[in-house]
Amino acid sequence: MEILNLPIESQQPPAENLLRYPPSPPATQSSSRRDSSVSCDFELQKLPHNVHESEPESFRTYPLPPRSRPDNNVLAEDLKTPDHHVARDPRLIRLTGTHPFNVEAPLSELFDEGFITTKDLHYVRNHGAVPLVEDSETMDWEFTIEGMIETPIRMTLAQLINEYEQVTYPVTLVCAGNRRKEQNIVRKTKGFSWGAAGLSTALWTGVVIGDLIKAAGPKRGAKYVCFEGADKLPNGYYGTCVKMNWAMDPNRGIMVAHRMNGEPLPPDHGKPLRVIVPGQIGGRSVKWLKRIIVTAAPSDNWYHIYDNRVLPTMITPEMSANMPDAWKDERYAIYDLNTNSATCYPAHDERLALAGNIQTYRVRGYAYAGGGKRVTRVEVTLDKGKSWILANISYPEDEYRLAPEGEELFGGRLDMSWREACFCWCFWYLDIPLSQLQAADDILVRAMDESMMVQPRDMYWSVLGMMNNPWFRVVIHKEGHSLRFEHPAQPALIPGGWMERVKKNGGNLSNGYWGEKVSGEEEIPVEEEQAKEICMVGKDVTRIITIDELKSHDNENEPWFVVNGQVYDGTKFLEGHPGGAASIIGAAGQDASEEFLAIHSENAKAMLVDYHIGSLDESSRTALADGGSAAGISPAPRATFLQSKAWTKAILSAKKKISDDTKIFTFDLEHANQTSGLPIGQHLMMRLRDPVTREAIIRSYTPISEVTEKGKLHVLIKIYYDIPGRKGGKMTQALDSIPIGHFVDFKGPVGKFEYLGRGLCSIQGQRRTVKRFVMICGGSGITPIFQVLRAVLTDREDPTTCLVIDGNRVEQDILCKADIDGMVADNKSKCRLLYTLSRPEPSWAGLKGRINKELLEKEIGTCRSTNGEDLVLVCGPEPLEESVHSILKELCWKDENILFF
Numbered sequence: 048m049e050i051l052n053l054p055i056e057s058q059q060p061p062a063e064n065l066l067r068y069p070p071s072p073p074a075t076q077s078s079s080r081r082d083s084s085v086s087c088d089f090e091l092q093k094l095p096h097n098v099h100e101s102e103p104e105s106f107r108t109y110p111l112p113p114r115s116r117p118d119n120n121v122l123a124e125d126l127k128t129p130d131h132h133v134a135r136d137p138r139l140i141r142l143t144g145t146h147p148f149n150v151e152a153p154l155s156e157l158f159d160e161g162f163i164t165t166k167d168l169h170y171v172r173n174h175g176a177v178p179l180v181e182d183s184e185t186m187d188w189e190f191t192i193e194g195m196i197e198t199p200i201r202m203t204l205a206q207l208i209n210e211y212e213q214v215t216y217p218v219t220l221v222c223a224g225n226r227r228k229e230q231n232i233v234r235k236t237k238g239f240s241w242g243a244a245g246l247s248t249a250l251w252t253g254v255v256i257g258d259l260i261k262a263a264g265p266k267r268g269a270k271y272v273c274f275e276g277a278d279k280l281p282n283g284y285y286g287t288c289v290k291m292n293w294a295m296d297p298n299r300g301i302m303v304a305h306r307m308n309g310e311p312l313p314p315d316h317g318k319p320l321r322v323i324v325p326g327q328i329g330g331r332s333v334k335w336l337k338r339i340i341v342t343a344a345p346s347d348n349w350y351h352i353y354d355n356r357v358l359p360t361m362i363t364p365e366m367s368a369n370m371p372d373a374w375k376d377e378r379y380a381i382y383d384l385n386t387n388s389a390t391c392y393p394a395h396d397e398r399l400a401l402a403g404n405i406q407t408y409r410v411r412g413y414a415y416a417g418g419g420k421r422v423t424r425v426e427v428t429l430d431k432g433k434s435w436i437l438a439n440i441s442y443p444e445d446e447y448r449l450a451p452e453g454e455e456l457f458g459g460r461l462d463m464s465w466r467e468a469c470f471c472w473c474f475w476y477l478d479i480p481l482s483q484l485q486a487a488d489d490i491l492v493r494a495m496d497e498s499m500m501v502q503p504r505d506m507y508w509s510v511l512g513m514m515n516n517p518w519f520r521v522v523i524h525k526e527g528h529s530l531r532f533e534h535p536a537q538p539a540l541i542p543g544g545w546m547e548r549v550k551k552n553g554g555n556l557s558n559g560y561w562g563e564k565v566s567g568e569e570e571i572p573v574e575e576e577q578a579k580e581i582c583m584v585g586k587d588v589t590r591i592i593t594i595d596e597l598k599s600h601d602n603e604n605e606p607w608f609v610v611n612g613q614v615y616d617g618t619k620f621l622e623g624h625p626g627g628a629a630s631i632i633g634a635a636g637q638d639a640s641e642e643f644l645a646i647h648s649e650n651a652k653a654m655l656v657d658y659h660i661g662s663l664d665e666s667s668r669t670a671l672a673d674g675g676s677a678a679g680i681s682p683a684p685r686a687t688f689l690q691s692k693a694w695t696k697a698i699l700s701a702k703k704k705i706s707d708d709t710k711i712f713t714f715d716l717e718h719a720n721q722t723s724g725l726p727i728g729q730h731l732m733m734r735l736r737d738p739v740t741r742e743a744i745i746r747s748y749t750p751i752s753e754v755t756e757k758g759k760l761h762v763l764i765k766i767y768y769d770i771p772g773r774k775g776g777k778m779t780q781a782l783d784s785i786p787i788g789h790f791v792d793f794k795g796p797v798g799k800f801e802y803l804g805r806g807l808c809s810i811q812g813q814r815r816t817v818k819r820f821v822m823i824c825g826g827s828g829i830t831p832i833f834q835v836l837r838a839v840l841t842d843r844e845d846p847t848t849c850l851v852i853d854g855n856r857v858e859q860d861i862l863c864k865a866d867i868d869g870m871v872a873d874n875k876s877k878c879r880l881l882y883t884l885s886r887p888e889p890s891w892a893g894l895k896g897r898i899n900k901e902l903l904e905k906e907i908g909t910c911r912s913t914n915g916e917d918l919v920l921v922c923g924p925e926p927l928e929e930s931v932h933s934i935l936k937e938l939c940w941k942d943e944n945i946l947f948f
């Protein structure tokens with residue numbers, strides 16, 4: 048066994064620092080009541096708005112939050128939901144459709160922020176809508192302390208701030224569902240698919256909960272402290288509990304917090320008041336706190352009983368439905384987190400070139416333990432656990448312990464110097480020689496905590512898919528002179544990852560060997576579990592339903608929807624649906640098969656029986672499939688993506704803003720080796736549903752990706768936003784509101800023109816050779832032109848010349864300018880490029896004015912009878928196309944030499 052001898056970094060603070068900042072005894076025992084003469088306003092003003100500006104960073108020995116984005120707004124997709132008042136960051140990946148808001152950041156972006164996460168990228172877990180609390184109301188927010196106590200207390204946030212001692216410290220919150228996607232791939236659980244970014248760290252400011260309970264005076268026999276939030280859900284207000292002795296223990300650090308990273312709590316994180324329970328699953332940290340109830344027994348809140356539990360592994364979703372005692376068994380309730388770790392770099396799909404000077408690669412990731420325990424080692428294996436290498440660990444949390452006595456941060460005492468518990472994630476890294484990476488099939492990591500509990504090799508699957516913590520495995524693929532890395536899974540419905548791949552190829556993920564064949568051993572037969580069909584139809588249901596009947600129930604009063612050709616009436620489930628009524632209403636009148644089957648557990652599928660009312664007749668099924676989602680996935684992977692007769696889905700994987708109103712939307716095709724199948728000069732149809740009305744919208748676009756590109760499709764789209772007095776674009780706004788990870792339908796190719804290369808064109812099937820293209824465009828009309836231009840200019844052997852006239856309003860409106868300028872600069876002899884601006888800035892040195900007769904006459908001249916050697920391609924907004932057409936007519940151009948895209 049080979050062990051690289053690497054130093055373990057800053058596992059303990061260096062001794063000299065300890066001397067400089069001697070540790071002090073616990074301070075929380077000292078008087079907790081504050082001088083109440085300090086007015087609330089003064090307190091608030093004293094808090095620096097932005098600590099970066101008001102305090103020199105050189106005084107600080109500990110990390111501060113990175114700057115959060117100043118410009119996050121309410122996003123288009125939230126406007127039609129109850130959360131229309133909540134500003135959010137568009138980078139967050141939505142895990143449960145548009146609403147409620149359950150999100151994690153892309154893993155690399157979370158990791159790149161460092162120890163403290165900004166509010167922008169902090170994961171969010173909301174069971175329902177975010178309560179609306181105006182800024183002006185926050186100080187008057189009332190909460191109570193009640194139950195088995197001597198003095199019931201009703202208090203405002205202002206009182207909490209003025210009358211109690213304020214403390215600040217960093218805490219990592221982790222959702223119990225972190226890494227659940229991996230469980231869902233093995234077998235669907237009752238929970239949605241978190242990736243490995245269901246955790247985040249912030250500096251929380253508030254009051255230690257023990258101070259409040261002491262003030263209320265708990266009675267004899269009081270054992271639990273229950274919390275209740277203000278969010279009303281299908282099964283009552285969200286609530287849960289912790290043990291009384293933890294609440295009273297300063298080491299546990301449970302607090303009632305009103306600030307996150309120095310700012311008042313954002314709406315998604317509990318504005319204006321929440322509980323923070325360090326070292327325990329996020330589910331105990333109740334947001335929008337209204338009630339603290341001291342009790343003798345654990346919380347009887349529905350969410351305490353049916354959420355955040357690890358039931359024994361043999362209990363299936365169906366069994367669990369009839370086991371009320373198992374759900375109420377406190378032994379299965381999760382409190383402390385278990386030890387866990389993940390690799391962040393290499394990222395999923397990261398490629399590493401083997402050529403070059405670099406000799407090692409630094410593998411990096413995070414680890415955490417529960418209940419205040421410390422992660423005491425992190426180990427990496429490159430041979431599936433035969434031998435292990437110690438990784439380096441850094442504990443940024445320790446740096447706060449060294450702060451000078453009495454240090455204040457964000458209006459609270461930095462209550463860390465005496466504390467030994469670990470409330471935060473730590474980071475690990477290991478430099479691995481490239482030769483070793485190249486020789487390995489995978490990188491696995493595991494962490495151990497101070498009680499020597501080490502992460503298990505195998506998954507402990509359970510009904511709710513919580514606390515998933517097997518060794519985190521990144522697969523290494525050798526591809527020519529580079530390595531490609533593959534994480535276990537991607538969050539939400541985003542495809543990708545070795546687990547999905549292995550499963551698709553018939554591997555048994557639970558064979559103790561990551562679904563791989565064990566060499567030299569006989570193949571163990573795969574359990575036939577996956578094949579089990581869940582019955583979703585009532586055996587006495589015989590009614591035949593037509594599409595017209597279905598469509599007459601596309602409303603919120605009696606929403607009918609279709610799964611696998613069967614019709615269901617969701618009316619009676621609107622109240623009880625854990626995903627909320629909106630998602631049922633959204634599916635009304637539609638074929639919901641795909642989304643339903645992808646998101647729901649076996650248990651939920653079995654529940655459908657109760658709502659089954661009939662079957663769609665044959666012709667209605669076809670009609671629905673044509674107007675709705677394409678049914679079925681073709682069995683063999685296809686080399687090209689587009690199909691002319693059927694819609695094919697691609698997953699939206701990125702949105703890149705390139706100007707105020709233009710974005711490049713990137714879609715993942717069905718597999719990494721697939722090309723789009725779109726010939727140069729042709730277009731494709733995109734279809735999606737209006738997020739509000741659910742009506743289908745179809746438009747045609749020309750992607751900007753090269754026809755040879757594999758696995759992805761890039762479409763540049765200008766978004767026509769609604770402005771006062773003018774409705775914007777239905778399609779473009781709907782597209783803009785689609786969350787990453789969701790699909791759009793494509794069909795094609797369409798178009799009468801195709802460029803075959805080297806001057807050869809096909810127009811409506813007729814071949815014709817062109818010597819010169821005259822390309823006239825405006826706005827996003829550049830996209831089809833761009834394809835042809837790129838084909839001409841990047842082929843050295845292509846003798847065709849081009850004249851490009853691109854008209855826009857201002858310089859920023861010229862799309863793809865840098866790309867076009869670059870291509871043309873390399874091919875000056877082949878292309879003349881003219882931009883003209885109708886409202887240029889004074890600094891603009893190029894042509895001014897619209898594309899008019901004068902310009903066209905000068906540049907392309909009259910009546911060139913060219914035997915079809917010139918072809919004019921026009922693409923732009925309708926007025927532009929019309930005016931160009933009439934000018935060309937005046938200049939005696941024949942229609943056969945003009946082509947409108």
Ligand SMILES: Nc1nc2c(c(=O)[nH]1)N[C@H]1C(S)=C(S)[C@@H](COP(=O)(O)O)O[C@H]1N2
Nearest residue numbers: 170171172174222276285329330332333334
């Ligand atoms: N009132 C209320 N509190 C709540 C929840 C909720 O839905 N409502 N979700 C819980 C869960 S499951 C988690 S993981 C954390 C997430 O906290 P965050 O959204 O601030 O990251 O909040 C917890 N507190």
Ligand SMILES: [Mo]
Nearest residue numbers: 222223329330
């Ligand atoms: Mo959670």
